[in-house]
Amino acid sequence: MASITIELPDSQFQKLQELAKVYGVSAEVFLCATIEDWLSxxxxxxxxxxxxxxxxxxxxxRRLA
Structure with missing residues (x-):
């Protein structure tokens, strides 16, 4: 399995953590699920x-062409 590292502004990272908390998962799990959904x-x-x-x-x- 490959891994990547990204840099996020603190404000975006905080939003990511808040969203992950809403779903009861870690930020990493939330991102993986989001990327999987986006790719599919x-x-x-x-x-x-x-x-x-x-x-x-x-x-x-057709008329304008």
Missing amino acids: NPKSDFNQAAEYVLNKNAELY
């Missing part, structure tokens, strides 16, 4: 929104 669901909200707009306005784009 790579489609971001932006991509979903862009896809929606492109599909919604497809006819308009």
